[in-house]
Amino acid sequence: MSESLRYIQAVNAALTWALDTRTDTVYFGEDVALPGGPFGATKGLHKRFGSDRIFDTPISETGFLGMALGSAMTGLRPIAEIMYADFSFVAMDQIVNQIATIRYSSGGRWKAPLVIRMQQGYSPGACAQHSHSPEAYFAHTPGLRVALPSTPDDAYQMLRTAVTSDDPVVVAEARMLYPTKGPVRTDAPVEPVGGARVVREGTDATVVAWSRMVPAALAAAGTLAEEGIETEVIDLRWLNPLDFDTVGASVSRTGRLVVAHEANLTGGFGAEIAARAADECFADLRAPVARVATPDVPMPAAPALQKAVVPEAAHVVEAVRRTVRR
């Protein structure tokens, strides 16, 4: 059975499922309990599950992410919320040096089954400190799973997967997609971690995207189809584990690759996809690998400037055209 929900409602549904079906879960962060979260992701949860299961923390991200780790090591299954992905930088040590590392460095003697939930990306008028898309930092950190849902259904499925995973998972949602509505398979079995998805089939070029750039890539594919260019669109979904097989298989058919993300171009995870292609798909590539991303500037707040740097469907269209013409 499937319900039509907004992305943010799907998050709420997944969290309800988690607290309801897994008694070892606890949820904490800033303004998440009584207030129900700044975006309503945790609306109603405190009323239903009480302060034992969901509670508000001081503005202490390092403190409560460390608390998430320690409680995960000792038997709980915490879900900690970082209100904006930008704030993960104040707690980066707990993420990189502690959460990602404890299992390996202990020789597998501890596990850290926890979820760090955050939302990311620019929005009109938001300054550089509220617009980061930091997925590349996390994906460069062995020990972390990294999930970036692009649809309401994935917001629900991937968050449930993250909660059930015995490894630490960063779930970075797309704030700009919160209002989007779509069918959510609320009765689907919990999926295993990982897996890219071909969301549109095509023969002329492969576009790999994630998060907000997936709907943009699909829109672009529609435009390109009118020009007779059939674009295959892959929603990468998980940066870790990385399902490059799906990408490679597609490129072996299309011979052309465009990678699209909102994060800054240089050192963005698009570079990793392009690098793998330049190695593993070398024989198949018939054109240069193109990347669509925000150029290397901190995000300006003025929409007039944001429009000049934020990647949209039009940029994908243009990149695919260039690639196909070669």
Add this chain to the structure above:
Amino acid sequence: MSESLRYIQAVNAALTWALDTRTDTVYFGEDVALPGGPFGATKGLHKRFGSDRIFDTPISETGFLGMALGSAMTGLRPIAEIMYADFSFVAMDQIVNQIATIRYSSGGRWKAPLVIRMQQGYSPGACAQHSHSPEAYFAHTPGLRVALPSTPDDAYQMLRTAVTSDDPVVVAEARMLYPTKGPVRTDAPVEPVGGARVVREGTDATVVAWSRMVPAALAAAGTLAEEGIETEVIDLRWLNPLDFDTVGASVSRTGRLVVAHEANLTGGFGAEIAARAADECFADLRAPVARVATPDVPMPAAPALQKAVVPEAAHVVEAVRRTVRR
């Protein structure tokens, strides 16, 4: 005139030069003043310049990197030391959201002429929390200059360049190279920011490396020469500004590219070099782009395990062979 100095002595010489010739510089960090630094980088500086110019801080990286920013905005030219690159994660917010951003977000009304000095990489027996090579995190952050000297001369020249730069610069030294000795042009004029360097010419393949992997790449080139493979070795030196022209020009001659760094493979800056090549050098590439890096594991402490993951000259040799054979 040129002196023969160890890498760490060259750092000390550059800092002496900075404090001596630029009265607006101040140096601070943990155990840097009276103790002279855990590695002796600041030896003798306190005795010579006094507590007004160089002083010890509490163990508060976020506090003193923010202090570096605020003092740079108001007229000083601070050099702040992060003892191990791994500790930059506790201060990542000041680096990414503050230091890198203030100039752009203020519309160019402030500048932040500061240097964050650190040393990075694994060493035998060091645990995961003292072995990071975090350059990719910094290179993905617009607003930061990123320098990784691989020789005593560059340790001297690039640090002086960083100090004179009006932009914030992360100088990440290679701890494992501290004992290496080499000629240092102590009377050379201060170089501008940026610039890769061809440190060995070759016709069959291009190896791009930085930091500890540069001597490894040169050693590999020597071995390969005995097999008749002429390897061009490029010391990238600066990840930002990125001098890809030098890389592209080399690849246009050799048609083959190997990138080598100690940081973990996935999302490492080698991906960016490979991605650029897959785009800008597509027509020139005659073989898949290979990357040599630490596989995606936190660094284990036991040398027996480190040997199994840390990239050395032999890995470069093997990668170049594979590439040339294609």
Add this chain to the structure above:
Amino acid sequence: MGLPDDYRAMARIRRFEERLAALKDDGEIPGSIHLCNGQEAIPVGAARALRDGDHVTATYRGHGWALARGVDMAGLFAEMMGRDSAVNGGRAASPYLSDPSRWFMGENSIVGAGVPIATGAALTAQRTGSGAVSVVTIGDGAMNQGNVHEAINLAAVLDLPLVVVVENNVYSEMSRIEDMVRIRQLAERAAGYGIPGRVVDGNDADAVADALTEAVTRAREGSGPSIVEAMTERLVGHYSGDVQHYRPAGEIASAREREPLARIRAAADAELTARLDAVDAEVEAEVEAAVTAAREVPYPDPATVKEHVYV
């Protein structure tokens, strides 16, 4: 100083924020805004203790501080409208703006991050012997962020000329401070850094001015940092669009009786009331003129978007 100058300074801030909220409702302000309605006595009182060259670092709720320190009102409106303002060219907007010409180090939209930065301005003052003082303002909730802890201790150890103003408005976003600390007053933490901590009525500009003057003088004399906790209340939501469902009934209504402008009004005789009415009219005119001027400012040229990443 004192009345009616303080009244005017506070009314300017209040009117600015009210007008900004209206502009937001009208869709003229793209991003979210955090207003300081009710907290005006703090920047205004503090400004009396400061002189040119003294640096101020604030938070996203810092419009009042910018105005109190002389940042151009039209420029502020234009900046928040996403226009190519002389303040930050539209790159910063409401929560992160700054103005070197007024020694305004800037707001910050990372909680607590301004304190280490302000410590740096204090370091410059100390090392150059400029005699300047660095004042940083944060909220009650920010006291639990590690960056604030590190910076205050750092300033204490180095005897830096820093004054930390904690605007205790009871809430951090939607959470009450009493649920976030186990102490009565945040100023109690000063003892843990070996520096003075003082609590003042943040709705009384004179009380704030006195406390700041003491702290600033101390800092200028080289005796190091101190903390001033100013008790106040938010008359509006945390940010534009905060419906404040979490606030108990009547809380805001009663706060309206304690807020700085209402207080002066309540105590005013007929003659003063007339003068204050006149001030209000002048302020109203000033704010409207600023909005008009701001609307004249063009939007930034997209072609310039890559400028200023580096020098």
Add this chain to the structure above:
Amino acid sequence: MGLPDDYRAMARIRRFEERLAALKDDGEIPGSIHLCNGQEAIPVGAARALRDGDHVTATYRGHGWALARGVDMAGLFAEMMGRDSAVNGGRAASPYLSDPSRWFMGENSIVGAGVPIATGAALTAQRTGSGAVSVVTIGDGAMNQGNVHEAINLAAVLDLPLVVVVENNVYSEMSRIEDMVRIRQLAERAAGYGIPGRVVDGNDADAVADALTEAVTRAREGSGPSIVEAMTERLVGHYSGDVQHYRPAGEIASAREREPLARIRAAADAELTARLDAVDAEVEAEVEAAVTAAREVPYPDPATVKEHVYV
């Protein structure tokens, strides 16, 4: 408990560290090591206040805590030798080792980072009603790291069963604590979190045991966290290879008169001295046997290097 059990427990740690230093000199220990010589009374006294199921989180200077809590001595030697030990298979080594079977959450080589983690163990104890307590030990210098500040306040607000032990050994690496804070005792900061703070003689296992028992009992009863500052001195360098040029002449010599083992020896009559000599001999034999056993442990198989990154 009490003598000679405490003496034995402390002598085991002392001898372990001495032997470790010798092994380091002989090239049998690849990484750097941070010894706790002189601080043994703290883990030993603390252990008396704890029971099975109580978690301990330590720092790189945590060998004494591991031993006091029952982690296998041979396993510790093997781990630090870079062998495939049952502790962490050689992946952690001296500064980051852990042992779930002894509820030893682990050392940490990031200053202060263990406190938030220990807070998490306390959260589990509270939510599951296990009755367990979480003890975390840090150094004096760590009190200036933001993570410690955030975690202590968090534990205070949540009334978590956490005990923070601050081993004040005067130095953080090569810097004196009096240059890093403007307060006399670090325990003074407890007041800023609204929790009890207490200073004890860290060279007296009984004093430590009493203070910890009080703090642990309080935590177990659900009355929340507290801080115990244990005053002690480092008899050796910060790490292997620290020449300690920064320490005033005679400082270590006089510390040797105050250190826990010497104290007991000084107060011992002939009969006790004989017993202690016997204990020393047994400890010496135990440590040698552990070194021998550790040397039997093979080095880790390189083929396993990618195991345990994920479950």
